[in-house]
Amino acid sequence: MTDAKPSARSFCSGGLTVSRPTATEGVAWEKVANSIEFIPAEFSVRDQPESVAQEMLRCGPEEIDRLIDAGLPFERRSGVRCFDANDLYNLGMYSDSGKTQPELTFRLLFRFARRPVDDLLRAKEWDFRVSLECVDCPEEAPWRLEEPDVLRFGGSVAGVTRPSVSRGSAGFTATVTTTGARTPVVSPVLRRLTGEYLDAGYRWQMIPVPMQAHPDRVHAMGATSCIAASLHLAESFRAAGYRAEAKRGWFCGVLGGALDLPHACVEVEDDDGAVKTVDIAKSQLAARLSADTEQFQELCLGSIYNKVIPSTASGNAPFGYHDCGSQLPIRVHTDIQAVR
Structure with missing residues (x-):
């Protein structure tokens, strides 16, 4: 799905x-x-x-x-x-x-990427809502959502309402608190592999999520995208002997929650034993915007920042499921608003 x-x-x-x-x-x-x-x-x-x-x-x-x-x-x-x-x-x-x-x-x-990054490191609350729709639903069944996974990064989740057994549609709501921390990648090998990918000349394009699950197909177009890049980079890290996995999540504060964009990054165990987050697509997009985004680009190479909510989903997996037996994919839409 x-x-x-x-x-x-x-x-x-x-x-x-x-x-x-x-x-x-x-x-x-x-x-x-x-x-x-x-x-x-x-x-x-x-x-x-x-x-x-x-x-x-x-x-x-x-x-x-x-x-x-x-x-x-x-x-x-x-x-x-x-x-x-x-x-x-x-x-x-x-x-x-x-x-x-x-x-x-x-x-x-991406206007935030040109500003000092300190604001991206503070705690920030989000009103997190997900709507799930099963368009060809034969019966009532449990729903499953790959939920926000922020606790291990210093965040929290409160006021959770999970979907109950139902037919057709359901919802998930919570208040999610994210935070940031400077934890730059220290491994020369990981930095080299990341730099080589950024220097490969792939052009960022909007790519359908199903196609992004096939990085070779995306790269054959001379293009890249967050999921395709993360899947490829995670494989490169593993080939170099590192524990790494592409993970999906949500990029927050996107036009007041109105724009539902897929997002992915790589989680990799660095030479210092800590798990680092490499957000290669955001680094690439910031570089395209302006040369004065170096601070944010560096933040993307290992650190976490408060505009991303990681999930429990792997890089090419869907966010939600309905166990009703329908063969059609469910529709998942997120609405994430900053709590003022």
């Missing part, structure tokens, strides 16, 4: 308030399309209508025509051209127009 993918509408409007930029006239969309890799058909879900594509990319029908001519895959649904949300996000992200919703979202999302 896998988790529900984010909708393109969440990139466009879900809780994000920005002034509407002018249209992206003058963008060489053919060049942008050639610079990214579109999601392979076996992993693609083309359900975002053209109106969403136009809003997301700040363009009109003519630009969409140009993108289709340049290879953007689409399907017709009830006479409307529909696209994969990941393809749209990646086009906007690499348009270099400064006006698309993905670009604006990215700047807002």
Whole structure:
């Protein structure tokens, strides 16, 4: 079972308030399309209508025509051209127009990475809510959620409400407290392997969660993503003789909880005997944002910070299950709001 993918509408409007930029006239969309890799058909879900594509990319029908001519895959649904949300996000992200919703979202999302990191090391409370939906549910059955796993990192979980036996849908709520600590990786080998991956030239792209479970497929596109990178790096660490595992979790404070993004990192036992967290994707994204994010990039190489809630799920495992016997994946959506 896998988790529900984010909708393109969440990139466009879900809780994000920005002034509407002018249209992206003058963008060489053919060049942008050639610079990214579109999601392979076996992993693609083309359900975002053209109106969403136009809003997301700040363009009109003519630009969409140009993108289709340049290879953007689409399907017709009830006479409307529909696209994969990941393809749209990646086009906007690499348009270099400064006006698309993905670009604006990215700047807002990572603006904290340019600030001093001390604020990321203090205790922080989160109102943590998960909705679980079984879309083809034949009967009542227990639910299972890979819950927040913060106690071993100095955090706490209180006010937990777990799902009871039911049919169709359920929920999990809790107040989760996270904290941060500077625990940089000390092993020269681990640092070298991490640096080699960062220097390999893979371009970060939005990739469907099922595809991220196959790092070789992602890397063959010249791309990377948090789950794929973590799975690959964990394997590299193990090959070098270290105990390591890719783990899933939640990246908090994402547009006021409106954007549900998959997240993964590597937990590895360092030369000093301590378990360190290598958050390679966030380090890579921060570096793309600005050269003045060195403090945060270093924090990602071993330390923990309060914007991430780790879970008990392994790197390529789903967050939730329903034991009803349905063969369809359940949908898992998180809403994580900072407690003021």
